[in-house]
Amino acid sequence: MSRTLYEQEIAAIRSIPDDAIQKEKGIPVLIYIQEAENLYSWCQDDKETLTARGLKWSHVENIPVRAGALREAESRWLAAKNTHENSEKIWLKEAPDALVLRDELLCAMKFAYRKDSYFRGKLAPFKTGGTYPRMIQNLNDLAVIARENTEPLTEINYDLANLELAASTSAKMAGLLANVIKERKHCNSVSKIRDQAFTHLKESVDEVRSYGRYVFKKDESKYKMYTCEYSRQIRKKQSAKKKAEPVPEPVE
16 A cells, blocks of 8 residues: 555655755654554544634645655665665675785785885885775785796795785675675655655645644643644653752852
8 A cells, every 4th residue: 555655646746846845853654654644643633623724635635645645755764774884784794805915915915016116116105094095906916917927926935825815805895796786876865855745744734733732722632632642742851851950059
C-alpha cells in the first residue's frame, strides 16, 4: 500500500524545490507519521466546523496518502543508509592494510634501488600518505615498476609475491571505493526524497492543525488534538526535570 502511494505521489514530492524542503526536527519520522494518521482520524467529526471556517477538506484527505508516501520514503532511506554504512565498513576495514602495503613496498623499493639513478627517478614522485585514489594508483604503479627489475628486491630478501598482491589490492580497493561513492550518492538522493516527502505531508498537517487550533482555541480538549503530542510530552518531561532539580542556595 505504501509503495503504491509513494509511486502515486513521487512526482509531486520530487517537484518540491530545495529551498522549500523542511527536515524533521525533534520528532522521529515514524512518530510524525502516526500523529498525522491520528489527526486524520480525529478531525473527521469536526469537518463541518473546520470547513465552515475556510479549511479546504482536501488537506485532510491528503494526509493518509502523503503519510503512506513518507512511510515508503523512510523505509527506502533506511535501506539505502544501511547499505551505504555496510560498504563504508568494508572499505574502512580494508583501507589501512592497503596503505601499509603501499608504504612498505615503496620503502623497500627506494632502498633496493637507492644506487640506481634510473629507478630513483621513477620513484621520486611517490610519497606516503595522500588521498585514497592516489594510494590505489600507487599500488599498481609500484608493482609495474618493480617488475622491470626484481633483482635488487631479491637481494634484500623482499617477498616478490607482494608485487602481485599490490596489483590485485589496487584493483580490489578501486572497486570498494567506487562502491562506497556510488552508495553514498544513492543514499543522499534517497535522503533528499525522504525530506521532500516529509515536507509534502507536513504541508497538509500544518494546515489542518493551524485551523484546528484557531477554531477550538477555547476548547482545551479539542485544541490538544490539533497539536503535536510528542512535543507536548517532551516539554512535560523537561518541565518535570527542571522542577526536580535542587534550587541552589544563595551565596552570601
